[in-house]
Amino acid sequence: MSKSSRSFLMCVLILLLTVGAAVGCSSASASGNRLTLQQPDSGKSFTVKSGDAIKVTLRGNSTTGFSWQVLAPGDGAAIVKQVGGAAFQADSSALGAGGTFTFEFQAAAKGEGALKLVYSRPWESVPPAQTFEVTLTVN
8 A cells, every 4th residue: 555545544534533523522413304402402503494303302300309391482482392291211110210301392483492491390489400492493
């Protein structure tokens, strides 16, 4: 193998590793017409197409009285709609086990707005323990 061939292969390898590392930095993933978001995506902006599905999965523990809730629709209300209710899947059958809350939304209309969820005890009048918020642009 010539020196120029090795240099070319080395450049391709470095490029692939760089792209792979950059892709691995975000927890958001798009599959077909679905965008899946997790807690590390909070504070970021995403673009979807009208009709696309948006899945939000957030860690929590419903046995503590805390749960994730969609904040009263704000400026994002017109562009996304919630599909069904929240689902909770415990990590195990152990008493007090934490797990994952899952929410499904659909991009309903073109525009830009915020999608915000809060982790709190609904009966308490204190700020939420956690907040998840993304800005969505629907094309």
